[in-house]
Amino acid sequence: MELDLVEITGLFEEIRRFYSYVSDESRYMRFLAAVRDPASVYKHLWSCGGRSFLVLEGRRPVAIVDVTPCGEEAEAGIVVADALQGRGYGTRIAEIFASLLPRLGFWRVKAEIYRENIKALALAKRMGAEIDCSTIVCVVRLQLATRSRAQGPLLAVI
Numbered sequence: 001m002e003l004d005l006v007e008i009t010g011l012f013e014e015i016r017r018f019y020s021y022v023s024d025e026s027r028y029m030r031f032l033a034a035v036r037d038p039a040s041v042y043k044h045l046w047s048c049g050g051r052s053f054l055v056l057e058g059r060r061p062v063a064i065v066d067v068t069p070c071g072e073e074a075e076a077g078i079v080v081a082d083a084l085q086g087r088g089y090g091t092r093i094a095e096i097f098a099s100l101l102p103r104l105g106f107w108r109v110k111a112e113i114y115r116e117n118i119k120a121l122a123l124a125k126r127m128g129a130e131i132d133c134s135t136i137v138c139v140v141r142l143q144l145a146t147r148s149r150a151q152g153p154l155l156a157v158i
């Protein structure tokens, strides 16, 4: 089935609803372990120009992807609902965003990933990202399409 994107920037209840499908382990990997209510972090993220997208397969929520601008680079974070992890959704979603982000004006994407996060690092490697690890966190960066290749309409849903 196709994956659809719906922007949920500013919709705190959508964030809370989705994170009810997300385990403590996945919240930790998404750097959200320190807060009881993830929506409190989104308040800050959105006030800095960040945008959040709910990924749906039919009516089923699959993932949230957050994109925060940092110059021409976007900082991205993703969490896939625990019951659906390890089935290729993260990889499909990363591919969708790699082609979407240049149309939103971003030419590079960056993500921070805990060194122990095997799935996220495998995903970054598959996408061809540069990976730079310190003791605890790896910073991954991926060069996206060049400006000339990034022409074209935005997805209708954005």
Ligand SMILES: CC(C)(COP(=O)(O)OP(=O)(O)OC[C@H]1O[C@@H](n2cnc3c(N)ncnc32)[C@H](O)[C@@H]1OP(=O)(O)O)[C@@H](O)C(=O)NCCC(=O)NCCS
Pocket (backbone or CB within 6 Å): 025, 026, 027, 029, 030, 076, 077, 078, 079, 080, 081, 084, 085, 086, 087, 088, 089, 090, 091, 092, 111, 112, 113, 114, 117, 118, 119, 120, 122, 123, 126
């Ligand atoms: C990281 C995450 C987004 C990956 O999405 P996913 O749908 O689970 O991943 P996929 O099924 O597409 O698999 C991605 C890679 O992980 C590997 N993988 C999947 N499950 C695995 C497991 N249990 N153990 C080891 N590797 C695994 C896959 O083989 C694939 O690697 P490959 O391309 O070399 O084959 C998802 O697991 C997640 O939301 N985790 C919690 C939040 C998080 O870590 N976010 C990233 C930091 S912002």
